[in-house]
Every structure is written in C-alpha cells, then in structure tokens.
Amino acid sequence: MTWTEQKVPRDHVPVESGGIGVLLVNLGTPDAPDPPAVRRYLAEFLSDRRVVELPRLLWQPILRGAILTTRPKQSAHAYRQVWTDAGSPLAAITAEQAAGLQDRLGDAAQVRWAMRYGTPAIGDELQALMDAGCERILLAPLYPQYCAATTATVVDKAADKLRTMRWQPSLRTLPPYHDDPHYIAALARDVGEQIDALDFVPEVLLLSFHGMPERTLRLGDPYHCHCRKTARLVAEALGRANLRIETTFQSRFGRAKWLEPATDAVLEAEAKGGTQRLAIAAPGFSADCLETLEELAIRGREQFLEAGGKQFATLACLNARAPGMAMLETIVRRELAGWI
Ligand SMILES: C=CC1=C(C)c2cc3[nH]c(cc4nc(cc5[nH]c(cc1n2)c(C)c5CCC(=O)O)C(CCC(=O)O)=C4C)c(C)c3C=C
Numbered sequence: 001m002t003w004t005e006q007k008v009p010r011d012h013v014p015v016e017s018g019g020i021g022v023l024l025v026n027l028g029t030p031d032a033p034d035p036p037a038v039r040r041y042l043a044e045f046l047s048d049r050r051v052v053e054l055p056r057l058l059w060q061p062i063l064r065g066a067i068l069t070t071r072p073k074q075s076a077h078a079y080r081q082v083w084t085d086a087g088s089p090l091a092a093i094t095a096e097q098a099a100g101l102q103d104r105l106g107d108a109a110q111v112r113w114a115m116r117y118g119t120p121a122i123g124d125e126l127q128a129l130m131d132a133g134c135e136r137i138l139l140a141p142l143y144p145q146y147c148a149a150t151t152a153t154v155v156d157k158a159a160d161k162l163r164t165m166r167w168q169p170s171l172r173t174l175p176p177y178h179d180d181p182h183y184i185a186a187l188a189r190d191v192g193e194q195i196d197a198l199d200f201v202p203e204v205l206l207l208s209f210h211g212m213p214e215r216t217l218r219l220g221d222p223y224h225c226h227c228r229k230t231a232r233l234v235a236e237a238l239g240r241a242n243l244r245i246e247t248t249f250q251s252r253f254g255r256a257k258w259l260e261p262a263t264d265a266v267l268e269a270e271a272k273g274g275t276q277r278l279a280i281a282a283p284g285f286s287a288d289c290l291e292t293l294e295e296l297a298i299r300g301r302e303q304f305l306e307a308g309g310k311q312f313a314t315l316a317c318l319n320a321r322a323p324g325m326a327m328l329e330t331i332v333r334r335e336l337a338g339w340i
C-alpha cells in the first residue's frame, strides 16, 4: 500500500472502485398526498429559478403568500385521486424503470434513481453510487425534450453535489432524445397498439406536452421546437391516414402567456366543433404522473364530454413497459460507450 492510500480514511475509500453508475432522474413528487407534504414539494419546486424565472424579491412573497396558502390543498386533492399503494405514480414508475434498466444492464452498470425535487435526492443518490464504487456516472434526466426548467436544473443540482467533493466521479449527461429514432419508434408502436386496443376508433389524437411560458421560446429554449419535432415524427411513424393528429400544451401555471394551443381549450373546441371520439397521449412524460392521470385522464375527459364529445381515452406513457425500456436501454448503452 502506498503512503497516499494509508493516509486516506478507510470510510472514504469506495468499497470497489472503477464501477459505472447510471442515475435516472425525474421531476419529483410529494411524499404523501396531503397539504403539508405537497406544500414542501411545491415550495422547493417553485423556488427553483430555472422554473420560475422572476427576481427572488418579487416572486418569493407571491409564492409564500398566495400560492403556498391555497395550492397545496387543491393539489393534494388531485394527488389523492391518483395515489397508489406504491405511492405517487411518478415515483413508483421511475423506481420500476430503474429496476428494469438494472436487469437489462446486468453487471455492466449500477442503476439508481432520483428526483430533482423531494426524495430520493440527486446528491444522496450520486453519493450512494460513489459509495458503491462508481467512478463514472451517466446522469440521465428522463426528459425527451430539452428544457432549461427540467433538464438543465437536474445538471445544476448534480453540479451542486460535485462542488462539495474533493474526489469527483466523471460525469456524462444523457442528451435530449426528442428525435431519436428509437424513441420515435417506441412511441409509435406503443401508441399504435393502445389505439388498436380501444373499444372505439378515434377521429383525433392529441399529443399533449407539458407547457412552458412562451417567453422561454423567444429566449432560445429549444423545448417548443423539440416538442413540435417529436409530434411530427410520431405522426409520420404512426402513418394513419384517417387519424388527425394535433399538438397541444397542458398544465398552464400563473398569469403569463404559455405555449399554445392549450390542451384544455383544444379539447373543448374539438368537442364543440363536432369531434366525437378522441384519444390523447403525452409523449413528453416518460412516466404517468399527476399531469397525465389527473389533468388529462380525469379533468380532460370531463372537459371533452361536457363540451359534447362522446368517447375519450387517455393513453398510458411509455412507463416501464417493453417498448420504452428497450428504448431506454439502447440510448443509455450508447452514452456508456467506451465505459462498458
Ligand atoms: C412555473 C411553473 C411550472 C413550469 C415552468 C413547469 C414545467 C414543467 N413541468 C414538467 C413536468 C411535470 N410537472 C408536474 C407537476 C407540476 N408542474 C407545475 C408547474 C410547472 N411546471 C406544478 C405546480 C406541478 C405540481 C402539481 C400542481 O400543483 O399542479 C409533473 C407531475 C409531478 C407529479 O408529482 O406527478 C411533471 C412530470 C415539465 C416536463 C416541464 C417543462 C417542460
């Protein structure tokens, strides 16, 4: 043993060294569907300057005042409607995706998962990978379309952890995969199969993406363009002449103008304009969550049917089913090239 090794405290030495890690990251979700837990989650999420790009001195009083006194109660009600025995759908599905990817990668890499807001925290999971001997880590934000409010903030948070380390791992990040042929093929196959399994033939398929303030498009965020490209490629890959496919943006928050057309407005307009049978998919969400299970599947259905629509279906996200997992394995292995 060399002099340096003798000087290194035993508990700071990885158990095994030279390992490869993969950290899957999604947005985050409350620990429980009750107002205090939702308040903690929203406080962290909506204090992120990547998410709400307003000066702190202006935004924090609004957040701590109007928003955090009313929204946690409303959102907790929404979360209760989608909560499962395994907890929040977003966390449960992300855990399943990590387990599925671990099975597929075997001994080649250790896979863990984290949430940008709440738990399990990115810093803790990076540490766990390092403690398990990983010196090279692929950070994989599970957002197909790049957005500063989602992708960049994951990298920021990982960098915050690295900033505290004397001995850092080597880090790679998974690039956005909005136009990756494997992602498009997985979506086309999965969406196509789900449409074929419906008990009705939809006239219209809405591809609904999470919205963003329109200003971010003008500031150069590629998110809107990525969503549009995904939608165009999925429509081409589906190749269904009798199915009209439209792109919309959901989950508007606050008073600023958001990307349009808005999903809720289009659902109403379609029904009022005579569309009777409609299906909706959310290709930007890698896992089902509040925004798909409550906003689309519950409220979206009500909006469409109340406006005169007759049949409505929300299609599941790729989640941990085979087409999505095969795609994830392929794009992760590609980024691990040279490491494994
Ligand atoms: C300014 C506010 C918000 C921005 C910008 C935003 C961008 C954004 N979000 C996602 C993905 C998800 N968002 C989810 C929930 C959610 N989003 C916001 C606000 C903004 N999102 C809020 C306040 C909430 C919480 C629920 C509520 O109170 O309405 C979720 C689901 C989380 C879950 O627990 O299931 C996801 C996923 C993307 C992809 C995105 C920008 C591209």
Ligand SMILES: [Fe+2]
Pocket: 210, 251
């Ligand atoms: Fe959101």
Ligand SMILES: [Fe+2]
Pocket: 251, 290, 291, 295
């Ligand atoms: Fe929502």
